[in-house]
Amino acid sequence: MIRRNRILRTSPAIRAMVAETVLRPSDFIAPLFIVEGQNVKEEIISMPGYFRYSLDLTVKEVKELWNMGIKSVLLFIKCADELKDNKGTEAVNPNGLMQRAIKAIKDAVPEIVVMTDVALDPYSSYGHDGIVENGEIVNDITVEVLSRMSLSHAEAGADFVAPSDKMDGRILSIRTILEQHSFHKVGIMAYSAKYASCLYGPFRDALDSAPGFGDKKTYQLDFANSDQALKETLMDVEEGADIVMVKPALYYLDVIQKIKDHVHVPVSAYHVSGEYSMIKAAAKMGWLNEEKAIIEALTSIKRAGADLIATYFAKDAVRLL
Numbered sequence: 121m122i123r124r125n126r127i128l129r130t131s132p133a134i135r136a137m138v139a140e141t142v143l144r145p146s147d148f149i150a151p152l153f154i155v156e157g158q159n160v161k162e163e164i165i166s167m168p169g170y171f172r173y174s175l176d177l178t179v180k181e182v183k184e185l186w187n188m189g190i191k192s193v194l195l196f197i198k199c200a201d202e203l204k205d206n207k208g209t210e211a212v213n214p215n216g217l218m219q220r221a222i223k224a225i226k227d228a229v230p231e232i233v234v235m236t237d238v239a240l241d242p243y244s245s246y247g248h249d250g251i252v253e254n255g256e257i258v259n260d261i262t263v264e265v266l267s268r269m270s271l272s273h274a275e276a277g278a279d280f281v282a283p284s285d286k287m288d289g290r291i292l293s294i295r296t297i298l299e300q301h302s303f304h305k306v307g308i309m310a311y312s313a314k315y316a317s318c319l320y321g322p323f324r325d326a327l328d329s330a331p332g333f334g335d336k337k338t339y340q341l342d343f344a345n346s347d348q349a350l351k352e353t354l355m356d357v358e359e360g361a362d363i364v365m366v367k368p369a370l371y372y373l374d375v376i377q378k379i380k381d382h383v384h385v386p387v388s389a390y391h392v393s394g395e396y397s398m399i400k401a402a403a404k405m406g407w408l409n410e411e412k413a414i415i416e417a418l419t420s421i422k423r424a425g426a427d428l429i430a431t432y433f434a435k436d437a438v439r440l441l
């Protein structure tokens with residue numbers, strides 16, 4: 121025998137020297153769920169250890185994230201039922217919870233990169249990402265609202281808008297409206313390869329945003345496919361996306377790799393709520409070691425080609441590095 125493969129795995133020091141993939145705090149984007157009120161910290165039942173915070177506590181949390189070395193937060197708000205409609209009225213309210221959250225965070229921690237979710241589902245009386253007519257999600261009217269919504273986030277101080285709706289043509293429309301209003305420095309992180317997945321359930325519990333009828337298969341991608349993911353990602357880059365996203369992450373590592381091989385913009389991956397909850401549940405049962413499961417999952421997502429990872433484990437991961 122003259123080839124000794126195990127030499128490179130002999131000791132922790134050697135393994136560290138040859139590790140190709142190393143996680144760092146700036147890899148992570150921390151999603152935050154925001155609710156109205158004061159001093160509110162509500163645990164999300166299907167996401168043990170993860171919380172909805174009122175604005176005051178959100179700001180505290182953001183300071184902590186920044187001090188840990190995390191550079192970016194991705195904001196989601198829980199909209200009150202009485203403010204939901206089929207027009208996205210509250211989504212463009214300059215004094216809405218999202219707009220106030222952006223301002224409060226940028227005032228408290230100006231350096232942190234604030235990204236905002238752009239889609240109508242938390243604001244929709246139907247729980248859909250767009251405007252509903254005759255049981256269908258209408259593309260072009262929705263794109264107009266999403267563009268005005270993006271503008272209102274930019275006006276509040278967002279650094280990146282993150283359209284997660286999967287309507288056609290929204291990236292070009294959003295870039296155009298941002299340019300028209302001289303928001304040349306506001307970026308777009310496009311959820312380009314977003315799949316219709318079973319793994320968003322806990323997130324929809326967190327925001328009370330589950331679709332009231334049907335599913336999201338006419339706009340989100342079919343998990344049987346990866347060609348459409350690549351095609352639509354390339355189109356989003358063409359239309360002006362600064363960062364593209366694959367979502368969910370672990371079931372879609374092939375998609376991350378394929379996209380990374382074809383684009384020259386940063387690729388992010390969203391390790392989604394269901395992926396978080398699966399690890400939490402198995403760990404609670406004593407069937408998996410939580411810390412090891414977190415690091416293996418996130419390292420694998422990065423190894424597949426993700427430059428950035430949106431994950432509910434951001435803080436845990438930084439503590440474990």
Ligand SMILES: NCc1[nH]cc(CCC(=O)O)c1CC(=O)O
Binds near residue numbers: 239285319394
């Ligand atoms: N468009 C809304 C949106 N933005 C992020 C997620 C899911 C995130 C997660 O599960 O962690 C969803 C849910 C959905 O599309 O139904």
Ligand SMILES: [Mg+2]
Binds near residue numbers: 427
């Ligand atoms: Mg890389």
